[in-house]
Amino acid sequence: MELVLESNWFKVYDNVLSGEYCDKLIDFSTGLLFKQPLDSAPKGHYSKNYRTSNQCFLQKDSDIVNDLDTAAEYLTKINRENFESTSIIRYQEGQEYKPHNDFFNKESPHYNRMLQSGGNRIATALFYLNDNFGGGETQFIMCDELNIVPKKGRCVIWHNLLEQMVFGKRKLIENKASYHSGLPVLSGEKWIATKWIRENKCTL
Numbered sequence: 001m002e003l004v005l006e007s008n009w010f011k012v013y014d015n016v017l018s019g020e021y022c023d024k025l026i027d028f029s030t031g032l033l034f035k036q037p038l039d040s041a042p043k044g045h046y047s048k049n050y051r052t053s054n055q056c057f058l059q060k061d062s063d064i065v066n067d068l069d070t071a072a073e074y075l076t077k078i079n080r081e082n083f084e085s086t087s088i089i090r091y092q093e094g095q096e097y098k099p100h101n102d103f104f105n106k107e108s109p110h111y112n113r114m115l116q117s118g119g120n121r122i123a124t125a126l127f128y129l130n131d132n133f134g135g136g137e138t139q140f141i142m143c144d145e146l147n148i149v150p151k152k153g154r155c156v157i158w159h160n161l162l163e164q165m166v167f168g169k170r171k172l173i174e175n176k177a178s179y180h181s182g183l184p185v186l187s188g189e190k191w192i193a194t195k196w197i198r199e200n201k202c203t204l
Ligand SMILES: O=C(O)CCC(=O)C(=O)O
Pocket: 097, 102, 124, 126, 136, 137, 138, 139, 180, 181, 182, 183, 192, 194
C-alpha cells in the first residue's frame, strides 16, 4: 500500500486491494445490482438523472466485505461499527454521478431522520475495483477540478466534515471543498465500492 496524494482532509492510496479481491467483489455483486433513485442530491440540484448508475449493498460483517472494512478501518482509524453497509456501484457507458456532497444536507427534509442511524457522514472511503474503461474520473470541482483517475485497488479517503473548536467546544463543520462527482464513463464499465462513514455507530 502506498500513499500517492494527500492534503489535510484528503488521501489517495494505491495497491490497497488485491486485483483478485476486486474481481471477486465485482463477480459477487453482478447479480445483486438494482437501480436506485437518488433522493439525497443537494437541495435545488435534484434531477432524476443525478446518479444514473446501478448499485447494491453488501451485508455488514459478511465475509465478502471483511477486507474492505479492514482497509478502511486501518486507513481512517475509525472503527468499522461506524461504517454504513458497503455500496457497490457500477457505471456503464454514459453513466455518471453529478456533483454532490456526501454529508447530509441540513436543508433536506430527511436530515433529522438520516442522522438517527449514526450521525452525519464524517468521511468517505472510495475503492476502485477496475480500470479497464474510459472516463469516469472522480472530480473534486472546488479543488481546481482535481481529477482522481480510477486505478484497480486504489482507495481515496476524504473528510466530509471537519473538526473546529468554537468557543472551546468541538464542532463538526461541513467541508464544502469535498463537493465531488463521478464523471461520465466514456467506454466500458466502471466499478467502485463506497464506504460512507458516520460520526457514531451506524445502524444501516
Ligand atoms: O464514482 C465516483 O467516482 C464517485 C462516487 C461518489 O461520489 C460517491 O460514492 O459518493
